[in-house]
Amino acid sequence: MKIAKVEGFRLYPKAIKEAWVEDEYVWPSHPPSVLMKVTAEDGTYGIGEASSQQWYLGETSDQILELARIYDGALRRVDPGNFALCNHLMEAAYGGGMPGGRSARSGVDMALYDLVGKKRGLPVHALLGGAYRTEFEMLTNLYHKTPEAMAEACRDFVKRGFRGLKIKVGDVVLAKGWDRDNMLSELAKLDAAVEATPRHVYIDADANQGWESASWTVTALRRYAGLDNLSIEQPLPYADLDGHVHVRRHGGVPVILDESVWSAKQMLQLARMQACDRIVLKMNRLGGFHESMKTVAICESANIGVSVDTNPYTMIGDTACCHMAAAIRTHYPVDCEGHVSFLDWGPHKFVTGGITIKGGTAKLPDAPGLGVDIDWALLAKHSKEGYDR
Numbered sequence: 001m002k003i004a005k006v007e008g009f010r011l012y013p014k015a016i017k018e019a020w021v022e023d024e025y026v027w028p029s030h031p032p033s034v035l036m037k038v039t040a041e042d043g044t045y046g047i048g049e050a051s052s053q054q055w056y057l058g059e060t061s062d063q064i065l066e067l068a069r070i071y072d073g074a075l076r077r078v079d080p081g082n083f084a085l086c087n088h089l090m091e092a093a094y095g096g097g098m099p100g101g102r103s104a105r106s107g108v109d110m111a112l113y114d115l116v117g118k119k120r121g122l123p124v125h126a127l128l129g130g131a132y133r134t135e136f137e138m139l140t141n142l143y144h145k146t147p148e149a150m151a152e153a154c155r156d157f158v159k160r161g162f163r164g165l166k167i168k169v170g171d172v173v174l175a176k177g178w179d180r181d182n183m184l185s186e187l188a189k190l191d192a193a194v195e196a197t198p199r200h201v202y203i204d205a206d207a208n209q210g211w212e213s214a215s216w217t218v219t220a221l222r223r224y225a226g227l228d229n230l231s232i233e234q235p236l237p238y239a240d241l242d243g244h245v246h247v248r249r250h251g252g253v254p255v256i257l258d259e260s261v262w263s264a265k266q267m268l269q270l271a272r273m274q275a276c277d278r279i280v281l282k283m284n285r286l287g288g289f290h291e292s293m294k295t296v297a298i299c300e301s302a303n304i305g306v307s308v309d310t311n312p313y314t315m316i317g318d319t320a321c322c323h324m325a326a327a328i329r330t331h332y333p334v335d336c337e338g339h340v341s342f343l344d345w346g347p348h349k350f351v352t353g354g355i356t357i358k359g360g361t362a363k364l365p366d367a368p369g370l371g372v373d374i375d376w377a378l379l380a381k382h383s384k385e386g387y388d389r
């Protein structure tokens, strides 16, 4: 089997997640979103997804579409089942030597696994080495702006059966700058979440790099000493590895790294420095399944937990997240409802199949490849009538 063509199709979502809709903070109301399609010479195809954000990952839709064209040139007539070679060729063609710019590669890599899974009659998790599970506890993201709204949202999602809550505690300091008042407003939301959430539910307090100072982070975290369901996620800038080591040693709560995790080689540095207890695995920052599995192997060897995360995705990427989570030994709640809570693609439901969500549980379909497909006629309508045209 040989690759005949790599194509990108721009998608046109709008954000529905609180704190995203007005572009008030750093989060985009119309994030870049591109469907990737890899077609084999016999006409069989696989699909994947590149989802990005301008501030967060430094990519636009035009950049991602241009990379689809570059990867088309790099991958024609290559065996799609040679994931290692395909990834090597894509890295050599663009961005292998720098962090970022990997959403397009992750979307093509996802499509390669879908294509090969369909051809071999195997689900993607079987290509990743096998599934520890095919049903998943779930996590959701909460960007609420007041302590009262945050507490209410926590109670609601706990009632619905969610086992992980990501409490955003960086939006204000990122938008308005770090000072005492802005920091206290972030902590007030976290206080409300902690108060409202039972101990069997993980609380991941995510600062998205906004807390800046390792020492101030440690003093802020001391008020939460003894709370064994709380972790702090990425309080400091992505390159401040020593700072995160300091927070982990002195903050009294586990440290999760997210923006610092952009390659397997970088993961090895984080593990060597003992900079974190857990990572957030984003396939679009790492470059897809192939790079993610190398990263997971390092984490498992170093007893570092892995939480798999939407970016946010359509049903395609969220189903891919569950295949990824299936192949990870220790289970943390999966963030795979970006297609429900973050974005709206309009009336034309162009994705078919995929995970089913019931309460706080997601279940993978029993199908080859990713287990999702595209209604191409509806996609054509979406391309004409989607948001932000």
Ligand SMILES: [Mg+2]
Pocket (backbone or CB within 6 Å): 206, 208, 233, 234, 258, 259, 280
């Ligand atoms: Mg994060």
